[in-house]
Amino acid sequence: MNTTILNELAAIEAAYNIRILYACESGSRAWGFPSPDSDYDVRFIYTSPYKSYLSINDSKDHLSFPINSELDVYGWDLKKVLQLMYKSNTTPFEWLQSPMIYREEAGFRDELWSLCGAYFSQRSNIHHYLGIAKGALETLTDEGTIKIKSLFYVLRPLLSAKWCLERNGIAPMTIEPLLTLMPDKMKTMTQELIALKANAAEALMVTVNDDLLRHIKTEYNYCSTASSDLPRNQFDAEKLNDCFFKTIMRYDDTRLERKETAAP
Template identity: 55%
Template sequence: MQATIINKLQAIENDHNIKLLFACESGSRGWQFPSPDSDYDVRFIYVRPYNYYLSVQNRKYDCNFPINDELDIYGWDIRKVLQLIGKSNTTPFEWLQSPIMYKQQPGFRDQLWALCQHFFSRRSNIHHYLGIANGALESMGPGNEIGIKKLFYVLRPMLAAKWCLEKNTIAPMTIGPLMELLPSDLQKEVSDLILLKAGSGESFVIRISDRLRSYITQQMFGIDLHSKEMEKDHFKAGRLDDFFIKTIEENDY
């Protein structure tokens, strides 16, 4: 599949007259808890020729493709990515931490990651992650039964929100460092669930312990309570503009 993805990315560059700056795996494979039937969530950042950005016309700043049984792939223009970073959007933060990279221009990821540190909003990131976790938690039954994929759409965002609250930094993308925030007994339970997910379909339904259910509920309530006391962050766009100009100048073709 690695070769298929790289070939697909090369075809996208050629067919759409774009230059890929970075491409990675997102989703459960990037988060490091895939199921056997998990698809490949490929995400990329690209740039177009310099003159593309010098127009009064409305422009397209993303590339979307039909999802097939195995491959879900799309990308965003560097302009859109920088706009999202300016809003402290978690998606670029996660892409740049992916443990699975398919392509990158030398130094690009490190430079953009360094820029992201100036645009971290604890409040915004917590609200984003709690929103995902709460949405997935709604599928849990009264007897603590939940689809195993949905469970990790509760656990990972909840722990990411907890990381943002307690450490006041961008949360890790992968589940490993986040699990260090769990009590030791729950680390064991979640590790066992990751092993179970690795051998089960994503729709497989499990029943979690009362202890884990209680921990999730208490943590989400407490994190939400703390986040409501935080003021909204406001960032200036100067660094983003500088990075944008530098990127389109250096990568003109």
């Protein structure tokens, strides 16, 4: 599958005249709880030729493709990624932590990651994760059953919200370090669910243990209440603007073409 993904990324570069600087896995496989039928959620960051950023017309800032049974491929222009970092959006924070990297220009991830801490908003990150957890929890049936995939869309975001609250920092992408925030009994239950999911379809319906459900609701209320009075951060975009300019110039292939054209 790795070869298939690399070939797909190369084809996208050629078709759209872009340069992919970073590509990673950003789904259950990277989070640490895949199912046998989990697809590959490939996410990438790219730049376009510098002239496209100078046009009076708005340029497209993302690339999406039809999802098939194996691949879900999606990419964001670097400018969009930096704009989202400025808003303390959790998605770039997670992509840059992925344990499964398909492609990377040397040093690119480290450079972006070094900026992330300066744009972390405790309030916005907590509320983002609580929103995901709430939406997934609403799929719980009256009989107390839920798709195992959806249950993990409750558990991981809820743990991430708690991490942001109690550690006041960007939450880890993978679930294993997040489990340290759970009481031993809840941690064991979650690990058993991870083992179950590893051998079951993502659509498998499971009954949520009463103790686990009470724990989920208690933690949700705790994070929601504790974060309600947190300040709204305001950030300076200077570092991101500097990163944007330096990066598009560093990886702009047309610069080489201009020099070759100007040579005697």
